[in-house]
Amino acid sequence: MATRTDAPTRREQILREAARLFAERGFHGVGVDEIGAAVGISGPGLYRHFAGKDAMLAELLVGISGQLLTGGKRRVAEAEHGPEALLDSLIEGHIDFALDDRDLITLHDRELDRLRDSDRKLVRQLQRQYVELWVEAVRKVYPELVEAHARVAVHAVFGLLNSTPHLSRPSSLPGRTATARMLHKLARGAFAAAAAE
Amino acid sequence: MATRTDAPTRREQILREAARLFAERGFHGVGVDEIGAAVGISGPGLYRHFAGKDAMLAELLVGISGQLLTGGKRRVAEAEHGPEALLDSLIEGHIDFALDDRDLITLHDRELDRLRDSDRKLVRQLQRQYVELWVEAVRKVYPELVEAHARVAVHAVFGLLNSTPHLSRPSSLPGRTATARMLHKLARGAFAAAAAE
DNA sequence: CCGTCAGGTTAACGCTCGCTAACGTCCCTG
């Protein structure tokens, strides 16, 4: 009822291009005229779709955090093969996101501070819930890991999984599935080491 | 002869504050007046010490990359207890940097694209050398790891080690030395997993 | 056939920013 899911509307088109540009040159480094040009209209035409430049960034960041959290919750709900499988599932989901939506991942931990207070609070809350989801999952697999340490480990693993966008060129990456497997192994290895005495 | 090393000169003072501000609100988000105010002089007074705002960022980023590389090279040169100890030494050095100079680490992988072409090329070259240093050290410990995979692993571990600055507040961190030990274990665990069949 | 509305356009505004110019002041040195 609320929103259709079929054709990519102009709003979404704008958001995609804005995300790309913001990730490339930073929020303040991109002008509205550029964003407009990227979708074939020019400058102020964007204001038919968004209240302002800030609103675009806000919608992007809230969207990302929400999407990550929703995906995580779904995986938790669908978990039927034990804690190990759940943790693997969470890792897999995050890797997919990091590899397929590099721009969004980049924005996610780079431009958070450019948001209005209320939006930033919201995003941080979504992020926190997502982290807690992981912490619980990790501690199910490694009960001996105290919570504070688990949280640091989860944050660190996020840093690890989000590292691919920082590679200057996606070249030298040994293929998508190989990279995904590699990252998965690295993440599991890190968690295992965190729990080991 | 060239430069003394004793008292923190005004230049260094400016660089420190600029780093803090850039890390907090992004390069484009900080005005020269703010940087000036942070060191007690105002706005254009900075131009007695730097050619421009860009020059400050350039000097910061080149300095960081150079410092990391120099430290890494020193550790390689001093390595006398085998590959394992060298890798541990590299990890330890990087952790020290990440924990003690959070602002710089943040800038290092966030504002690189705001540099003039020549400066960016230089920084990237230093970064690349630093990575190669690590790749070699890792492959000494895990010879079965092919180079492409080792490089991905090294990048990922950098992301892991650099994750602490992203923690909203340094609170909830279980103390500096505990955090350092944790990160060290995570990094070693990741490498070990990368090499495991 | 008319009215409306979504989705564009261009012009222009006000503000902020990086930077320069012109000027002042202290201190050190010959």
Next chain:
DNA sequence: CAGGGACGTTAGCGAGCGTTAACCTGACGG
């Protein structure tokens, strides 16, 4: 004690920014 350099200051410029205003056009329902 003259003079000059190091290090500030304030005033102001020119450009670029996000945003608004006013206007245009084509599609469509009654």
